[in-house]
Every structure is written in structure tokens, then in C-alpha cells.
Amino acid sequence: MRVLVSGGAGYIGSHTVVALIASGHEVVIVDNFSNAKPTVLARLEALTGASIPLHAFDLRDADKTERLFADEAIDAVIHFAGLKAVGESSERPLDYYDNNLGSTFALVRAMARHGVHRLVFSSSATVYGESATAPFTEDLPTSATNPYGWTKVMQEQILTDIAAATPGLQVALLRYFNPVGAHESGTIGEDPQGIPNNLMPFIAQVAVGRRERLSVFGGDYPTPDGTAVRDYIHVMDLADGHVRALEYLGEHPEVAVRAWNLGTGEGTSVLQVVEAFADASGRPVPYEIVARRPEDLAVTYADATRAETELGWRAERTIEQMCADTWRWQSANPQGYPG
Numbered sequence: 001m002r003v004l005v006s007g008g009a010g011y012i013g014s015h016t017v018v019a020l021i022a023s024g025h026e027v028v029i030v031d032n033f034s035n036a037k038p039t040v041l042a043r044l045e046a047l048t049g050a051s052i053p054l055h056a057f058d059l060r061d062a063d064k065t066e067r068l069f070a071d072e073a074i075d076a077v078i079h080f081a082g083l084k085a086v087g088e089s090s091e092r093p094l095d096y097y098d099n100n101l102g103s104t105f106a107l108v109r110a111m112a113r114h115g116v117h118r119l120v121f122s123s124s125a126t127v128y129g130e131s132a133t134a135p136f137t138e139d140l141p142t143s144a145t146n147p148y149g150w151t152k153v154m155q156e157q158i159l160t161d162i163a164a165a166t167p168g169l170q171v172a173l174l175r176y177f178n179p180v181g182a183h184e185s186g187t188i189g190e191d192p193q194g195i196p197n198n199l200m201p202f203i204a205q206v207a208v209g210r211r212e213r214l215s216v217f218g219g220d221y222p223t224p225d226g227t228a229v230r231d232y233i234h235v236m237d238l239a240d241g242h243v244r245a246l247e248y249l250g251e252h253p254e255v256a257v258r259a260w261n262l263g264t265g266e267g268t269s270v271l272q273v274v275e276a277f278a279d280a281s282g283r284p285v286p287y288e289i290v291a292r293r294p295e296d297l298a299v300t301y302a303d304a305t306r307a308e309t310e311l312g313w314r315a316e317r318t319i320e321q322m323c324a325d326t327w328r329w330q331s332a333n334p335q336g337y338p339g
């Protein structure tokens with residue numbers, strides 16, 4: 001298949017580009033570089049040996065999106081493009097609704113006009129809201145506690161409604177737990193701009209000496225060591241999950257819309273991640289325990305059985321590999337991508 005990867009210059013998108021090409025697919029990227037650097041393309045081409053067309057524009061530009069579908073023979077779309085910072089989404093809600101919903105509208109309209117019937121959408125475990133108890137199953141009701149989360153809930157609903165009204169359209173809603181790690185080459189990885197919001201990139205920047213110490217948000221959760229528990233999943237396992245979901249849609253034309261959790265099904269505490277990273281990197285990771293972060297849940301992890309039974313996909317890589325691969329990327333690229 002020739003797959004359009006929206007947001008393909010970003011963290012998860014770039015890793016999925018590698019997995020798609022490794023599985024024999026062709027890739028076209030569209031990205032506006034609002035949260036990525038153009039230098040990722042040379043890394044992707046070196047890694048895959050493929051020439052990858054990249055269209056640099058904002059998907060909300062309906063004319064350009066239309067032209068892209070007219071010019072490139074697209075068979076399927078994986079839609080990563082979006083803004084993703086929870087805290088920022090509460091400060092700039094209109095930007096989040098406009099970007100995340102607007103890009104989806106333009107994309108789905110162009111798909112309909114050009115007869116493209118397969119869409120894999122980046123959703124998040126955040127759609128389980130705050131009332132669910134782990135492990136989370138896909139049939140739990142969805143809700144959210146912040147504008148970012150609402151954009152995911154809304155996009156899932158919008159895509160479900162459109163799929164119901166459009167014969168032949170197929171949509172996979174992939175709900176990621178906590179993606180971390182990097183490609184094992186260490187040449188591509190997560191490159192957050194400014195102070196990282198998420199745990200693993202923050203730890204990596206402490207280990208490499210860019211930041212003094214980690215603040216562990218909360219040491220009094222009802223968990224074995226008092227720190228919060230998450231389901232960390234290696235980004236290359238996640239990438240493979242996208243390839244499987246795409247292929248599954250092709251094998252199951254009767255499926256119009258379906259949600260799958262992509263997680264390991266196992267929880268790891270903040271302090272366990274700190275320890276695993278210190279072991280993998282051979283560097284100390286100084287930390288201090290501070291107040292809880294508002295809105296954080298104590299324990300989240302996936303029930304990952306649906307993806308295993310239906311897609312035949314399971315996350316394979318351990319927390320040790322996640323840390324080792326993050327460290328390989330971070331130590332070889334202490335300031336992230338050049339440019």
C-alpha cells in the first residue's frame with residue numbers, strides 16, 4: 001500500500017514510517033513542522049534506504065490537502081498530526097480544537113473525494129477519563145478532563161459517525177498508553193521542544209546532563225512504592241501495531257470502525273522507570289519527590305487482549321529495552337535533531 005502518514009515527521013509518526021517501509025509499504029508524509037524538525041527526513045531516508053516524499057503544509061489548508069490527494073496515489077492514511085500537550089491545551093483550548101478537529105475534517109473530506117477508504121487514527125488512553133479503573137478495556141465509556149482529551153473523544157465520535165454514514169470507509173481507533181523509547185539505531189527518537197512534559201524524555205535529559213534533577217510528581221499514591229503507575233510501550237512496538245491495524249482493515253472489509261488499546265498490559269511505577277534508566281545508561285538520575293500533578297491518575301494500564309486476539313499483535317519489548325533505546329538516541333543526540 002501507499003500510505004499517507006500525517007504528522008510523519010513527529011515522534012510516533014517517524015517510527016511508524018520505518019515500520020511501514022520495513023513491511024513493504026510505500027510512504028508519503030505530510031507535516032507542518034509545528035512540532036518537528038525537517039532534518040528527520042534525512043535520518044528516515046538513511047535508515048530505510050527509501051526516498052520519502054514529504055509535503056510541508058498544514059492539513060487544515062483544504063486546498064493543499066485536496067491537491068496532495070490529487071497528486072499522490074494514496075491507498076490509506078495514518079493520521080498522527082495533532083497537538084498533544086495536556087497542560088498547554090487548557091491554556092490554548094481553541095488552538096487545540098481548531099488544529100486537531102480541523103486537520104481531521106480536511107483529511108476526511110479529501111479521502112472521500114478521492115475514494116480512500118482506510119484510516120488509522122491516533123487516539124489515546126486519555127479517552128477513558130478519570131473514573132475508570134485499570135486495566136482499561138475498549139468498551140468503557142469515553143470522557144475527558146482537559147481540551148486535549150476532548151479532542152480525542154470528539155475525533156473518535158466524529159470518525160465513528162462518518163464511518164457509519166459512508167459505505168466502505170474503515171477506521172481503526174488506536175488508543176495508545178505511554179509511548180517511550182526510540183528506534184534501536186539511535187538515529188531517530190523523541191525530541192520535545194522546551195521542557196519535556198512527559199517522564200521518559202525528562203529522565204533522559206537529566207541523565208545526559210541537560211537538566212539537574214527529575215521532579216517525581218507524588219510519592220503518596222496507593223501503589224507499592226507510592227509513585228504513579230503507567231503502561232509504558234516501546235514506540236517500535238506501537239509502530240508495528242499501526243502496520244497490523246492497517247493490514248487488518250484490508251483483511252476485514254466488514255469492519256467499519258473499531259477501537260484497540262495499544263499497551264503492554266503491565267504497569268511500571270515512576271521510581272521503577274528511574275531505576276531502569278539509571279541501569280541502562282550507567283548514569284545517575286537524581287530526583288526529588290514533589291506534589292502530585294493535578295489530574296494525574298494513580299494507576300493506568302491497558303487490557304491488551306483485544307489487540308492480541310484480533311490483530312495478532314502484542315508488545316514485545318521490555319522496560320529495559322525502552323530505556324536502553326531512549327538512552328542510545330539521547331546520548332548520540334543530546335540536543336535532539338539538528339536544525
Ligand code: NAD
Binds near residue numbers: 007081
Ligand atoms: P508529535 O508532536 O511528535 O507529532 C505530531 C506531528 O504532527 C508533528 O510533527 C507536528 O508538526 C505535526 N502536526 C501537528 N498539527 C499539524 C497540522 N495541522 N498539519 C500538519 N502537521 C501537523 O506527537 P507524537 O507524540 O508523535 O503523537 C502523534 C499522535 O499520537 C498525536 O495525535 C498524539 O495526540 C497522539 N498520542 C500521542 C501520545 C504520546 O505519548 N506521544 C499518546 C497518545 C496519543
Ligand code: UD1
Binds near residue numbers: 177198199217218295
Ligand atoms: C500524559 C497525559 C496524557 C497523554 C500522555 C501521553 C497528563 C495529565 N496526561 O500521560 O493525557 O495521553 O501523557 O502524551 O498530562 N511524571 C513525573 N515527573 C515528570 C513527568 C512525569 O513524576 O517530570 C510522572 C507523572 O506524574 C506520571 C508518569 O510520570 O505518573 C508518566 O507521566 P507522563 O509521561 O506525563 O504521562 P501521563 O501522565 O501518563
